[in-house]
Every structure is written in C-alpha cells, then in structure tokens.
Amino acid sequence: xxxxxxxxxxxxxxxxxxxxxxxxxxxxxxxxxxxxxxxxxxxxxxxxxxxxxxxxxxxxxxxxxxxxxxxxxxxxxxxxxxxxxxxxxxxxxxxxxxxxxxxxxxxxxxxxxxxxxxxxxxxxxxxxxxxxxxxxxxxxxxxxxxxxxxxxxxxxxxxxxxxxxxxxxxxxxxxxxxxxxxxxxxxxxxxxxxxxxxxxxxxxxxxxxxxxxxxxxxxxxxxxxxxxxxxxxxxxxxxxxxxxxxxxxxxx
Numbered sequence: 032x033x034x035x036x037x038x039x040x041x042x043x044x045x046x047x048x049x050x051x052x053x054x055x056x057x058x059x060x061x062x063x064x065x066x067x068x069x070x071x072x073x074x075x076x077x078x079x080x081x082x083x084x085x086x087x088x089x090x091x092x093x094x095x096x097x098x099x100x101x102x103x104x105x106x107x108x109x110x111x112x113x114x115x116x117x118x119x120x121x122x123x124x125x126x127x128x129x130x131x132x133x134x135x136x137x138x139x140x141x142x143x144x145x146x147x148x149x150x151x152x153x154x155x156x157x158x159x160x161x162x163x164x165x166x167x168x169x170x171x172x173x174x175x176x177x178x179x180x181x182x183x184x185x186x187x188x189x190x191x192x193x194x195x196x197x198x199x200x201x202x203x204x205x206x207x208x209x210x211x212x213x214x215x216x217x218x219x220x221x222x223x224x225x226x227x228x229x230x231x232x233x234x235x236x237x238x239x240x241x242x243x244x245x246x247x248x249x250x251x252x253x254x255x256x257x258x259x260x261x262x263x264x265x266x267x268x269x270x271x272x273x274x275x276x277x278x279x280x281x282x283x
Contacts, residue, residue, distance in 0.1 A: 083160045090166060091155045097173040098148045101180060105140050108184035109133045133187035136198075140183040143202060147176060147209065154213060159223040168212045175205040192256050196249045199261065203245045210238055237272055244268015 110133060112126030151172075161169075182198040216222055217231070245268065248261035267274070 086161050086166075087155075087158055090161050090169060094151060094155065094169065094173060095148075097177055098144065098151070101176050102141060102144055102148075104180040105137050105144070105183055108140075108180060108187050109137055132190050133184075136183050136187035139186075140179055144176060144179060147205065150209065154216060157222050157224070158216065160221050162219060162221065165212070165215055165219065165221060168208065168215055172205065172208045172212055175201070175208055179205065190258065192252045192258070195252050195258050195261050199245050199249050199252075199265075203242060203249075206238070206242045206245065210242070233272070240271035241268045244271075 109130055112123060112130070114122055114126050118126075179201060182201040185194050186198040188194070217226065244264045244266075247268075248264035251264060252258060252261040
C-alpha cells in the first residue's frame with residue numbers, strides 16, 4: 032500500500048489519475064481514495080511550478096551573466112598608449128587623445144548593450160514561463176550580445192565605411208533577434224498578462240524605427256563614405272517617436 036501511495040504522488044502518475052477521473056473509473060472516483068488523488072494532483076502541479084520557476088531563473092541568470100560579460104569586455108576595445116614608460120605628461124596626453132575614437136565607440140556600445148539589457152530585463156520580469164523555442168532564441172540573442180565587443184573594437188580602430196557598416200550590421204542582427212524573442216513570448220502565451228494592444232503597437236513601431244535607422248545607415252555610409260550620416264540615422268531612428276510628437280504638436 033505504501034508503495035502504491037508513493038507511486039501515486041509522483042509527477043508521472045498525476046496526469047494518469049486525472050485521466051482516470053475524467054473517464055469515470057471507479058477506483059479513481061471512490062471516496063476512500065479521493066484524498067490520495069487530490070494530494071497526487073497537488074504534488075504534480077507544485078512540481079510543475081517548481082520546474083517552471085527553475086527554468087525561468089536559470090534563463091535569467093545566464094542572460095544577466097552574458098550581458099555583464101559583454102559590458103566588461105568593452106573596455107578592452109580601448110588600447111593602452113604604446114609609448115615609453117618614461118614619457119612626459121604631454122606625450123601621454125597626446126597619446127590618450129589619439130584614443131578618442133576608441134572611447135567614442137566604447138560609449139556607444141555601452142549605451143547600446145545597456146538599452147538591450149533594460150528591455151530584456153523588462154521582458155524577463157513579465158514572463159511566467161519559458162519554453163524550448165524561447166530558450167533557443169534567447170541563446171542566439173545572447174550570442175549576438177557577446178559578439179558586440181568585437182565590432183566595437185573594429186569601429187574604434189578603423190574609422191571608415193567598412194568598419195561602420197560591420198558594426199551597424201552586428202547591432203541590427205541583435206535587434207532583429209530581440210524582436211523575434213519578444214514576439215515569441217507574446218504569441219507563445221509566456222507572459223503573465225496580455226499586453227495592451229495600443230502599447231504593443233507603439234513598441235513595435237518604435238522598434239521598427241530604431242532597426243530601420245541602423246539598417247539604412249549601412250548602404251548610406253558605404254555609398255557616401257560619410258560616417259556622420261550613419262550616426263545621424265541612428266539618432267533619428269532612436270528618437271523617431273519624439274520627433275513625430277514634436278511635429279504633431281507643432282501643427283496643432
């Protein structure tokens with residue numbers, strides 16, 4: 032009897048017992064065993080909730096670790112001045128000033144990865160569960176995040192159209208994968224609450240504008256060779272909603 036009760040309490044037996052109740056088997060419906068079946072179902076449900084919580088916690092922990100790792104690696108894109116240790120202060124300042132482009136690319140990437148983390152943090156905070164496809168897409172997304180320090184160094188070392196296009200392409204891919212991750216969470220019913228459609232529409236519109244700014248900047252810079260036009264595309268894409276609101280309020 033003890034062995035049977037232990038078997039009943041397992042997660043494997045829980046769905047079998049629920050099926051037995053639905054089809055009306057006497058053994059499953061008898062009052063003498065109802066308290067055991069209720070306990071089994073409760074144990075099965077609590078075990079399932081523990082598994083969901085564990086999967087979600089592990090996914091968030093890995094994601095935060097990769098983001099922290101990528102942010103830390105960015106500083107390595109700023110090279111130490113290659114001058115003699117006995118050089119004067121003026122020589123050191125001159126060498127540090129030559130690292131201006133490396134510092135700019137570092138700051139841009141830190142802001143980009145930081146904004147990626149904020150959005151990913153909000154998404155994970157609204158999740159109730161994760162499934163296999165979500166974990167797979169999230170791993171691809173984290174791979175693109177971990178890759179960002181490399182194009183950051185390329186952009187800092189080579190201030191030309193090829194280096195710019197390489198960097199913009201890497202960021203665009205990260206954004207596209209991020210969109211796929213969010214869409215799967217929404218359509219896969221992984222969120223705790225159903226998002227408001229108006230808010231969701233605004234988020235999608237803003238996302239398209241930001242991604243569009245990076246994608247458009249690639250051929251624009253490659254054709255003109257002017258990096259400032261590409262940076263302008265990034266700024267306009269990231270602030271498109273503010274610009275549209277300003278234009279709309281100006282008309283009124």
